[in-house]
Amino acid sequence: MPTKYVLKRKTKRESKSKRKRKPKSDYESCKSKEMNRLMKLYERGNLIIRGRKINNRKQAIAIALQQSDSKCTSKINGIDIKNMESKVQNAQISSFTYSDIKRILFLYQYYLKKKNKGASKALSLQTKIIQYLLTNELKSSYRKLLVSTFLQKK
Numbered sequence: 001m002p003t004k005y006v007l008k009r010k011t012k013r014e015s016k017s018k019r020k021r022k023p024k025s026d027y028e029s030c031k032s033k034e035m036n037r038l039m040k041l042y043e044r045g046n047l048i049i050r051g052r053k054i055n056n057r058k059q060a061i062a063i064a065l066q067q068s069d070s071k072c073t074s075k076i077n078g079i080d081i082k083n084m085e086s087k088v089q090n091a092q093i094s095s096f097t098y099s100d101i102k103r104i105l106f107l108y109q110y111y112l113k114k115k116n117k118g119a120s121k122a123l124s125l126q127t128k129i130i131q132y133l134l135t136n137e138l139k140s141s142y143r144k145l146l147v148s149t150f151l152q153k154k
Contacts, residue, residue: 026075034068093131104129
């Protein structure tokens with residue numbers, strides 16, 4: 001009896017080539033771990049800020065983003081700064097978000113510390129912020145952030 005050869009068809013998962021993922025930087029991995037930790041606390045009902053239990057999901061996300069950002073800023077490296085620069089360049093001045101403004105201010109302070117090497121980049125970021133201030137009506141949180149940054153002693 002002759003043997004039959006059966007062709008095995010590939011499933012969709014097998015036929016797709018595996019995509020290579022970029023390795024996360026220390027900053028990104030720290031931020032995602034902190035976000036996951038805080039969101040798990042929220043889902044269990046144990047996220048308490050200033051003595052108040054957080055019940056709103058959007059508020060929990062905002063708190064997690066803010067705390068993870070402040071906790072992981074010490075781990076920012078050159079790759080993260082390049083990513084921030086590209087995001088700032090692609091953002092439109094008319095529709096800056098709070099995170100865009102925070103990125104611009106972080107880069108501004110970073111370039112001011114570099115002195116000679118970063119002076120031109122710091123100046124261009126400063127003009128972007130001034131354009132934003134002149135063209136848009138600011139929310140109080142944006143205003144506080146901008147004023148606190150520009151009134152600091154250099």
